[in-house]
Amino acid sequence: MARTRVSMPAVSRVVAASFDAVEPRMPNWISSPRDFWTGLIYVLLGSGAFWIALDYPLGTVGRMGPGYFPRVLALILVGIGMMALIRAFVLDSGEVTHLAWKPLLMICGAIVLYGILVQTAGLVVALTVLLTLGAAASRYTRFDLKSIAGMVVLIAFCVLVFVKGLGLPIPTVGPWLQPLFMAVGIRV
Amino acid sequence: MEVLDGLALGLQTALSFNNLFYCLVGVFLGTAIGVLPGLGPAATIAMLLPATFALPPVSALIMLAGIFYGAQYGGSTTAILVNVPGETSSVVTALDGYQMARQGKAGRALATAAIASFFAGTVCTFLIALFAPPLTEVALKFGPPEYFSLMVLGLVASIVLASGSILHALGMIVIGLLLGCVGTDVNVGTQRFTFGYLELADGINFVVVAMGMFGIGEIISNLEHEGKRDLTIKKITGLFPTREDWKRLVPPMLRGTALGSVLGILPGGGAALASFGSYALEKKVSRYKSELGKGAIEGVAGPEAANNAGAQMSFIPMLTLGIPANPVMALMIGAMIIQGIQPGPGVIKEQPQLFWGVIASMWVGNIMLLILNLPLIGLWVRMISVPYHYLYPAILAFCSIGALSLSNAPFDLYLLALFGFLGYVFKKLDCEPAPLLLGFILGPMMEEYLRRALLLSKGDATVLVTRPISLTMLIMAAGLLLLVMLPAFSKTREVAFQEEAV
Known part of the structure; x- marks a missing residue:
């Protein structure tokens, strides 16, 4: 699978450019x-x-x-x-380097999205979004089979340990998706 | 023989099956997460804190203390093997430790670190048991003005002994104190700085602040400087120090322990300062000083003993006065408050089991570290070699789930993102997150003591300077501040923190 560019190119470029104008x-x-x-x-x-x-x-x-x-x-x-x-x-303290807007916005954005999704779409969807967007912040991340397998294992681990094991009140599948499952006759 | 009785009670508590188990889990998890490069003890504890909330208070604190030693030791392992110190106090270990590793002596460097830490930990456990109770007696005589001044002193000391810009750190303390004001005012019930959000009525959860500033901010910062790490060491052999090694490691270990215990007891603590100091000392007095920096065992034994001693002694102000010396102790105090225990000198009388249990578990934890680490080094090496871009998404996931579990409110995640953002930006501007966290934890207590002090004195603010103990502490705080502003001292301080670090 090709590397997904989940970064928000337009937004981040505008923000970075406006910052460029002031800072360096x-x-x-x-x-x-x-x-x-x-x-x-x-x-x-x-x-x-x-x-x-x-x-x-x-x-x-x-x-x-x-x-x-x-x-x-x-x-x-x-x-x-x-x-x-x-x-x-x-004083003379030297230049301040640029803020690394890409990881900054992607990591914080991923956490905010997780917060929005976790009780509405459920833990599985929220974690998928968090991990995909979060991982895309690294320049070394490749969304190949190995990474995806890793993500699936991690999500399964979280669901089993935190929801089933420790009983945290987080829906695995949230209310947003339940109609979908109902439609195909699976009760969640 | 109050101390012996106390220690007996403590051992009895710490050696109960449950507590042994939680101590082991703590030490194991702490080491496992602490070896991951870029995760210091504060971030590790912040991440694992929610997991301890369900436990009884004693077990929770024993587990947290275990995580702390584990993370500390894990940090040294990373410093030695990959030259990536997880925190300032292991910067020094990396100097000679990494050189030793490159010369094929990684096993002996790791063992030296473990032995030196264990020795320092054992000595300090007894020092704490000896010194904590009398200090508590003194503290019990403190009134609100003394407490207020003590907190001022603690906050000032914490930045004098830390690295970085003093002015910026002072500002961070004040921001922390202001953040502590967020929520419902305890006396009148006014909602302060809540911006109409009900979620803020109880204040900001300290776990969110710590996780955001230390965990998330750190991830962003690491991603900015992301580079390929090279793990030179694939296989560790020759774990046991030779007879020659033993001869060379004992004197620096003794000196490091002594130095660390003295510096660590100061309010503000100085695990980092202790390790830098010990290295400087070895450079002056060691017979092998010419080898320092090129892989000398003294450069590992001394600083490791000093840093462990300093770290452990910082439990003294935490247990006796309820004053955190560093962010880790701030998190412990936060955990105590969540468990419904009022930190301060009352703990030893009201919760003797907890007080002595935690002290005894330090020694138990140190033994576990020694037993656990030597055979498990292979596992830690494998954990270190996991590339960062596989690791940090998992950290993100655990932090997010942990933050949600605090009160099951998505709002905490928005705050987590906000503090991650702030943590990164502040770090960029050379503003350390640690003073902010200390201020945040102490803020509500400080306000309460100040209010009470001035209520009792009927509005006479001089009460802070007419009571001798309070005056002494304020003078000490002012003196420390003046001292660091003197050009001569600030130069020495800079040198102390930077010379060896280069």
Whole structure:
């Protein structure tokens, strides 16, 4: 079987291209891109958290409300982020390499799809999708007979051990597929 | 003779048929997964955690501890055979271990690692039994302000002794603390940072955070740098160290154990620092220092003893104070909380069986490692030679099923993907995931202690600095931070972590 290109070429190329535009050639007054991005993320996360925490009652020092601790933390995070941002113009830490978008999106996407499918289409389908998409993230994966046999064995192992053996409440075949099985007269 | 009574109770617990069985399963699974390149102890434990939730607390913790030693030892095996250290603390082992393997002495290097680990493990079991109870006594006198300051100290220490950028690590701690706020506020019941999702009302499950940051993030990162591994060693022969080897491995092993026990007891722990330190020490004092780096047995025996001693001593702050020194201990604390045990100095009084059982099982586990590993080396070698692209889909499958089993909610899988994403991106930016996890576990406790401290002092924040113990700990934390910011020290620290690693 030829190697299935399950990667989302269009999407990932667009995302990668948009990222290309921002990331690799930092303006040269930023001497430490690593600190720059970290600082930026910290400041954004911190101010976001602070803004959300404004909704929670602050209370007083002696009787802290639910908003107290998060707001203090958020401010500290913003402060640390600012320091990192300042450092970004002073220190020299070298370039940050590209994010590896392909494995990143494929692995995370595979897990999300598994989450969507596992209780609706059932464990077998969900694992098949997870393993196929997940395995396709490696440049060495070939979907040959050996890999497919391995996948079948792994799925059978999971069903036998986790569902039949340990009794986890995961449907082997989910409600989405049951009509299909009913139609051919197999009860699942 | 409280200690002896305790140890007797512990042995009785650890040697019960069930617990022996779970210890064996833990050690076996831990080694089996730990030898897989690219899977450190934290990822291994995160992946296997859900499997222990059904067990009684003592057995669960004994099994987790077993997984921990197993994974640690498995990591050394990989470091020696393929030069791929699973975690920072086995980086040093790879230096001389791999050289030994290339010279056809793989068997002796592995045996040396096993013997040194076993020796250090045995010594540390007794040290823990001796030191843990008195420390608990001290800790029982702590009030909320002391606890809060202790946690600040623990968090700061954990990053000073780790590698990587201090500023980034501080930020990761704070993000972890903020993540710990997610969920229902314990005092008033306000929903914080839940974005309207009911699934977040109980907070984020720590297994999901750990699995995502360590397991999934690591997979993505490995896929980025995926290359063909070459396993130079196909068959291992000559397992037993020669008489000459014995003569050479004992002194570094003793020195490594001593160094590891001292560094390991510090809050923040230092399995990694201990192994680097031991290597540096051997370079200075060993009679065979000129051979170090070229396959000297000292370079395996010393660091392996030190790293095992350091790792084991990190149980002391975990068992007595409820403070995790590293991500693995953070996971153990998380497991205790899930089992309904409040970690802290109360454990020794309320759960003596658990406390002493875990300590005794460390020794039992170390014996099992020794007995199990030497004959099973062939199996581990075969596991290492499985190519990564066959392995990681299986890891994905187990993580996904494990995450689902936590509360049977697909939502946990979306979080798992999110933390995997974050774990990879942060790693890229030189932000270590470990401080985030420590902050996440300690966050809720810290907030609670801070609130209580300030409630008792009627809003007087100086309570944190007017109580002597609390003040001392805060000064120590500030001192540590200042110290690492001093140019002279930070240079030494960088050298300590990097010089030998090159």
